[in-house]
Amino acid sequence: MMRASGLTKKYGDKTVVDDLSFEVHPGTVTGFLGPNGAGKSTTMRMLLGLDAPTRGTATIGGRPYAAHPAPLTEVGALLEARSVHPGRTAHAHLTALALTHGIPRSRVDHVLDLAGLTEVARRRVKGFSLGMGQRLGIAAALLGDPATVILDEPVNGLDPEGVLWIRNLLKSLAAEGRTVLVSSHLMSEMALTADHLVIIGKGRLLADTTVDAFVREAGAGAVKVVTPSAAELAALLTGPSVTVTGDSPGTLTVRGCDSAHIGRTAAAHGIPLVELTPHTASLEQAFMDLTRDAVEYQATVRTPAQATARTSTQTGAQTSAQATALEGTSA
Template sequence: MSMIEVRGLTKRYGPATVVDDLTFTVEPGQVTGFLGPNGAGKSTTMRMIVGLVAPDRGTVTVGGRRYRDLPVPLLEVGALLDAGAVHGGRTAYHHLLALAVSNGLPRTRVGEVLSRTGMESVAAKRAGSFSLGMRQRLGIAAALLGDPQVLIFDEPVNGLDPEGIRWVRDLMRSLAAEGRAVLVSSHLMSEMAQTADHLIVVGRGRLIADTTISELTRTGGAGTVLVRADDPVALTRRLTEAGATVHEGLESSLVVADMAAGDIGRLAAFHGIVLSELTPQRASLEDAFMALTRDSVEFQGVAA
């Protein structure tokens, strides 16, 4: 059984349709990346999963049941949706203790999640003094408190330093390896490329892609070709004349877009230019994401 089932989910605020007939599943044992431009409906969808927002149409279940029908939700679903949703006057320890006691959890769980999130040294400090990164860690600790099989994280690396970002990446992977279903949204495509097993991509509230990273990067962007030639200046001129886009790469290489590797090789041979390397490069996740969501971006700037 899928851990999270979203079927035909729709939410409107006045004339605006924020989530539009959205359908997808989140499976156990993997990290599912939830991607989309700002305003795509990701946060609203996550809030509907945990019952904070009521859908206008459609259904969403966790382990086959609606969130409101779960006897003790914290034991089934852990969620970090707003790192600021904590009483600033409470210490990290007492914030987690209040959650544990109110949900019938043993006090020992507080120490366990503080340890797993690396917060033991600041357990006695008030949450109001925490940086955004530390509040993120506290929110993750709260999500883990009930040892749930389903975890939902909305931008969990926001405010974290590089070490913290790597820690979150490793944590997501380890949670999935334990058989849990992990749904995580992020704007850092490089992190999603290293963390997610599966991707749900939305734009303007609608599903754009439900796929793996490898499939998305294979089909969602044209990629480039790395070329090394004995006469890069002449090759650049010939490629540009033929309609390709050429940029200088590392160590005298050329990075060519808008032309396939085979066509580059034939053009070079026709003009007597010797090539020492001709390597197609798959589009990055960021390239594929940008190509896929180009028509769904709410605000677009113009490069100077």
């Protein structure tokens, strides 16, 4: 089991991780999620003893990472796939790691095959693509046949076949009773891979729950309604305890009343209903809703209407400038 207890990390006046506590249990794939700048990488570095916490403790298998006599056989980690000497071959890199722990050479060949790198094992790493580098990093993480695996953005740079391979690999590791912690920005992939979620924002714990419970709670109390008379129905339903939002033309999300009340209201006013179902949130939408106030780097998103208005303004300005130039030429 992996445990973070009151982990805090400060750099000067900036608190990157703030009193963070959670546990990662064997037999499950735990997704470690958060917006950019949330403190995920710093937390992983503290779990692995690469960064010393300002306060708090981090243990894996009941002891700090550095206290394990043969850490590669206890914990396998991928934090930076490119942390390999570019002049070495994949086989030489893994062999050097194996020699530090007395790991047999047969294990090197095994993880190379597992990662799909057997054919390029004698090639220098500097010629590897991003995806090949990720595969080598994962092979290194599994070299010691560890009970605990920590992977930071393992699908980065992988093609669809590689993403599927990672998904099945993580599930198989958990099925073998290993402790698996994986971070990713791909919510669709986490929805297919993770059993449990630890979500942080601005260094603080926001959620520690199962994927199913998190998504279910995010969509609780909402009803999806599809009708050609969306505006009329929305006006009838909206009240002090009922909120109605328009997701797209003809589609409403209603919170604060159940399907039966919506159906009765529509029937009483002769409004046809095409669909009336409990709303199910996606993991991505649930994550966005939870972390909306914890995003450190907020981008500005223009709607299609704003983009059209901007284009019209630019076109008008360009036309005006051309007209002015023509007038000057005529003069």
